[in-house]
Amino acid sequence: MINKIGKITIYVNNQEEGKEFWVNKMKFVVKLEQPMGPNMKWLEVGPSKEAFTSFIIYEKNAMLAQNPQANVLHPNIILSTTDIKETYNEMKANGVEVSEIMNMPYGSMFKFKDQDGNDYLVREDK
Template sequence: MSTIENKIGTVFLPVSNIEESRDWYCRLLGIQRKGDIQFGHLYVIELEGVNLVLDQKIFQKTGPLQAPIFHLNAVDIEKAYNELRESNVEVTTTIQHGHWFNFKDPDGNEIMVCQC
């Protein structure tokens, strides 16, 4: 038996500007900012399930993510798609198979939205 649990606790996302990214993701997700920027380069966004940690320190080492390493859930994929396009977010795919699409955050990280 392993002492490592079979669940993901958080996902780290490289960002170039921690303050701007914090504000952008909070607006995107419709949540209030909670807590402070930690150690000058980390901001934890508490989500249902897995947390998202924005990390300015790792941005220059890795650059933007070219493929999504996580997806955000949406109840209505068409509404989510239209909201992002109307908000001038760079949407990089059309809705695929009526189920998902990708977009880029301000740093060029590729993020997926999936209808749950």
């Protein structure tokens, strides 16, 4: 059966702007980038080359052209860190829009937004 989560698609307005956000502000790396046709490309980013799970950065309009019923509006993604304060400070210094750190009984976390205003969470896993 299934033993890992492989890829998660994030729908963006502009693939190059999405790439710039994840690579330059979030310090992810491009794991794969190749043409998919005349006006499209497959773009995968991840926290490192070795990380198994990656994000596929895909343009909303391209997906809607293929599947008009696709939900391209809101990712529900929680990223993990072992040091919430260091991650928070680094993301804020990189110009990422972040909320305040929330300390909950089940862990500390904060929200952040990407270049299109999509919401994500970062949670500290110890």
